[in-house]
Amino acid sequence: xxxxxxxxxxxxxxxxxxxxxxxxxxxxxxxxxxxxxxxxxxxxxxxxxxxxxxxxxxxxxxxxxxxxxxxxxxxxxxxxxxxxxxxxxxxxxxxxxxxxxxxxxxxxxxxxxxxxxxxxxxxxxxxxxxxxxxxxxxxxxxxxxxxxxxxxxxxxxxxxxxxxxxxxxxxxxxxxxxxxxxxxxxxxxxxxxxxxxxxxxxxxxxxxxxxxxxxxxxxxxxxxxxxxxxxxxxxxxxxxxxxxxxxxxxxxxxxxxxxxxxxxxxxxxxxxxxxxxxxxxxxxxxxxxxxxxxxxxxxxxxxxxxxxxxxxxxxxxxxxxxxxxxxxxxxxxxxxxxxxxxxxxxxxxxxxxxxxxxxxxxxxxxxxxxxxxxxxxxxxxxxxxxxxxxxxxxxxxxxxxxxxxxxxxxxxxxxxxxxxxxxxxxxxxxxxxxxxxxxxxxxxxxxxxxxxxxxxxxxxxxxxxxxxxxxxxxxxxxxxxxxxxxxxxxxxxxxxxxxxxxxxxxxxxxxxxxxxxxxxxxxxxxxxxxxxxxxxxxxxxxxxxxxxxxxxxxxxxxxxxxxxxxxxxxxxxxxxxxx
Numbered sequence: 001x002x003x004x005x006x007x008x009x010x011x012x013x014x015x016x017x018x019x020x021x022x023x024x025x026x027x028x029x030x031x032x033x034x035x036x037x038x039x040x041x042x043x044x045x046x047x048x049x050x051x052x053x054x055x056x057x058x059x060x061x062x063x064x065x066x067x068x069x070x071x072x073x074x075x076x077x078x079x080x081x082x083x084x085x086x087x088x089x090x091x092x093x094x095x096x097x098x099x100x101x102x103x104x105x106x107x108x109x110x111x112x113x114x115x116x117x118x119x120x121x122x123x124x125x126x127x128x129x130x131x132x133x134x135x136x137x138x139x140x141x142x143x144x145x146x147x148x149x150x151x152x153x154x155x156x157x158x159x160x161x162x163x164x165x166x167x168x169x170x171x172x173x174x175x176x177x178x179x180x181x182x183x184x185x186x187x188x189x190x191x192x193x194x195x196x197x198x199x200x201x202x203x204x205x206x207x208x209x210x211x212x213x214x215x216x217x218x219x220x221x222x223x224x225x226x227x228x229x230x231x232x233x234x235x236x237x238x239x240x241x242x243x244x245x246x247x248x249x250x251x252x253x254x255x256x257x258x259x260x261x262x263x264x265x266x267x268x269x270x271x272x273x274x275x276x277x278x279x280x281x282x283x284x285x286x287x288x289x290x291x292x293x294x295x296x297x298x299x300x301x302x303x304x305x306x307x308x309x310x311x312x313x314x315x316x317x318x319x320x321x322x323x324x325x326x327x328x329x330x331x332x333x334x335x336x337x338x339x340x341x342x343x344x345x346x347x348x349x350x351x352x353x354x355x356x357x358x359x360x361x362x363x364x365x366x367x368x369x370x371x372x373x374x375x376x377x378x379x380x381x382x383x384x385x386x387x388x389x390x391x392x393x394x395x396x397x398x399x400x401x402x403x404x405x406x407x408x409x410x411x412x413x414x415x416x417x418x419x420x421x422x423x424x425x426x427x428x429x430x431x432x433x434x435x436x437x438x439x440x441x442x443x444x445x446x447x448x449x450x451x452x453x454x455x456x457x458x459x460x461x462x463x464x465x466x467x468x469x470x471x472x473x474x475x476x477x478x479x480x481x482x483x484x485x486x487x488x489x490x491x492x493x494x495x496x497x498x499x500x501x502x503x504x505x506x507x508x509x510x511x512x513x514x515x516x517x518x519x520x521x522x523x524x525x526x527x528x529x530x531x532x533x534x535x536x537x538x539x540x541x542x543x544x545x546x547x548x549x550x551x552x553x554x555x556x557x558x559x560x561x562x563x564x565x566x567x568x569x570x571x572x573x574x575x576x577x578x579x
Contacts, residue, residue, distance in 0.1 A: 043068055047117060093120040133404050145436035146399045147383045149427050154379040155372070155417050156311045162302035162320065162369040164361050167353070169549070169556075170294035172267050175286055177242055180205030182281045183261045187290070190275045194266040194292055197245075201277055201289070202261040211238050212258035219253065270294045273363075297554055298354055298361045300332065302369040303347040310414055311373035312337055314558040315535040318352045320367045322360070330354050330361065333535030334371070335556040353535070353555050379413070381420040386433040387412065396427065397434040405434065487512035532557040 043066035045051045045059035057066055097105045097119060098112035105118075112118050184202040187194055194200065215235035221228040239249055245265060252259070270292035277289040300320055304312055316334045332354035341348045352369070354361055361367070387410070388395040398406045410426030427433070486498045489505035490513055497505075502512055531543040534550035535558050542550055547557055 041068055047119060049117065093122055096120055131400070131404050131406050133402070136403055143436055144399075144434055146432045147386060147435045149380065149382050149423065149429055149431045149433060151378050151429050152381050152416075152420075153374055154376040154381075154414065154422050155374045156308070156414070157417055158304060158308050158311055158371040158373065160302045160304055160369045160371075162300040162352070162367045164363050164365040164367055165299045165301050166273070166293045166295075166363050167297050167299050170268075170270065170297070172270065172292045173288050174200060174264065174267065174290035174292065175288055176203065176205075176264065176283055177285050178205045178207040179284055180208070180282070182277055182279055182283065185277060185279050186263075187266075187272055187275070190272050192272050194270060194272055194290075196266055196268050198266050199263040200266055202263050203283070204261045208242060208244075208262050209258055209260065211235070211242060211244075212252060215239055215249075215252065216256060216258060219256070266290075266292060268292060268294070293363075295356055295359050295361075295363070298356045298363060300352045300354060300361075300367055300369060302350045302352065303342075303345065304350050304371075305347050306341055307414075309337070309348055311375065312350055312371060313373070316371060316373065319370050320352075320354060320361070321370075322365065322367055325360060328360075333555065333558075335535060335558060355553065355555075375414060376422075379416070380423040380427065380429060381416055382410070382412075382423050382427060382433060383435050384415070384419040384421055385435040387421065398427075399432040399434055484517050485514045486517065487514055489513075529559045529561060531560050533560050534558075 041054070043053045043056050045062065045064055045066055047064055048059055048061045051059055051061060051066070053066060056068075058064065059066060095105050095107055096109050098114070098116065105121075109120070110118060180203040182201050183204050186199045186201060215232075215238075218228070218232040218235040221231065236249070239252075243264075244262065248262065271294075272290055273293045274288075274291035276287075277283070283289065300318075312334060314334055314337070318332050318334055320330045320332065321328070322330075332352045334350060335353045336351040338349040338351070382396065386396050388397075393409050394412055395407050396410050398408055400406055408426055411424040413422030413424050415421050486500065487502050488498055489508065489510055491505070491508055491510060497507075499512055502514065504511055531545065532547050533540055533544075534542045534553065534555055536550070536553060536555060539550055539552050539555075542552065542557070543560075544557060547559070549555065550557060
């Protein structure tokens with residue numbers, strides 16, 4: 001059957017319309033109402049909006065993470081200039097910043113000084129200006145390392161160089177109380193051992209001969225004659241004032257004959273460390289002829305820096321090692337901390353006493369001194385590498401979840417072993433702190449703070465106003481706390497006495513110092529002296545009422561104070577009442 005020309009043209013027109021309708025309705029980007037269907041999600045770069053991809057990833061130009069975008073309503077094409085982030089319709093832009101020049105910001109979107117598009121900063125991102133967010137890849141490139149805030153004993157090992165010295169309490173000088181001539185020496189060399197009562201030399205003195213003659217005349221006087229007993233007592237006293245021993249006086253009474261020379265004996269046991277006497281020498285009254293020292297107990301004087309003095313206490317055990325005896329260590333005790341600090345070296349002298357069997361510890365030697373101390377059994381500790389010191393404050397960066405870091409000001413206490421510091425405030429146990437790379441975080445934190453001040457110029461005034469109110473509040477707090485302040489004497493013997501107002505101690509005249517009740521409870525030794533005891537543990541049963549020497553080993557006694565009672569333990573909080 002043949003088709004006419006008009007029917008053929010009509011059939012072709014219907015076919016073209018059918019194909020066009022099928023193509024239109026089968027397009028996934030359109031719906032029946034002519035609007036775009038968001039079936040395909042596009043992604044773009046905030047720094048380079050010309051980059052558009054249909055899947056998430058990183059910008060091929062700058063490496064930043066791509067953000068989801070969609071076509072804005074009312075646009076006629078899908079060009080990059082008409083796309084924006086989906087979140088931008090819901091989040092409000094606070095300002096725009098340059099990604100290349102730190103610190104360059106603008107309230108309107110524009111290009112920075114280097115011709116790069118400025119990226120928006122939203123209000124929710126700028127709300128917490130102290131928190132820093134960093135991409136995990138950047139964190140790894142910055143070399144950021146973290147550590148954990150832990151609790152442990154606050155221990156300290158103090159090492160110093162000490163000098164072995166004589167025990168000053170055992171030194172004795174040999175002198176005469178009269179003028180004379182040395183006739184004979186029994187101890188004729190330095191370093192010899194002398195025992196108490198042994199003769200050192202013989203001396204001739206006209207005064208001694210005259211004193212002996214007077215005593216003999218008094219002895220020869222007839223008993224019962226008035227004044228005889230008084231004359232005899234006066235002559236005997238004169239001999240004793242010349243340090244004539246009882247044995248020599250008894251020999252004089254027995255022989256009834258004055259001797260030309262008299263023997264001078266050692267006043268105590270010891271080593272002759274100085275000798276100035278020679279035979280035939282004329283000596284004057286009070287001239288030093290010998291110096292004796294007992295080396296059974298020696299002192300070791302060490303220099304301790306003033307920041308380490310909190311770790312030194314009386315009775316603390318000390319160990320000493322010598323360079324010529326590296327395999328031996330000597331144990332001793334701290335017996336005195338000198339009350340002054342050297343102005344040049346900023347150190348205080350600490351005195352320790354050591355028993356010296358075999359005389360291995362020789363005065364004048366250098367020795368390595370080591371003191372082990374523990375201030376608290378459980379303290380909050382932070383690594384030293386985590387602390388940034390600016391002179392006015394100490395800052396630590398806390399590592400939060402999601403690659404965020406928060407700067408925090410902390411108050412530090414004494415330094416502990418293994419390069420840890422005690423944390424008094426600002427941190428909690430278990431928090432992670434940045435130990436490496438925190439200098440870059442600190443620069444970013446300071447930059448953000450500067451930007452906030454530029455955006456909010458009135459904040460400084462507000463801060464000052466709040467600071468003024470804070471001073472008033474602080475003054476009020478101080479005034480309230482001043483009612484708890486008492487005054488005590490800094491002398492340990494008088495620390496048990498409390499006074500309500502400043503002044504001078506009525507016992508020793510020293511100026512009273514203010515302390516709080518809480519600090520007074522923590523003062524060590526912090527109380528009246530209970531007794532004096534020996535620093536050696538094996539003689540701890542020695543308890544005397546007065547200071548002095550141990551009757552067993554001769555070491556200096558140390559005071560034992562009444563220890564304040566420990567604070568009562570806190571009651572556990574029920575789980576239902578925890579906040």
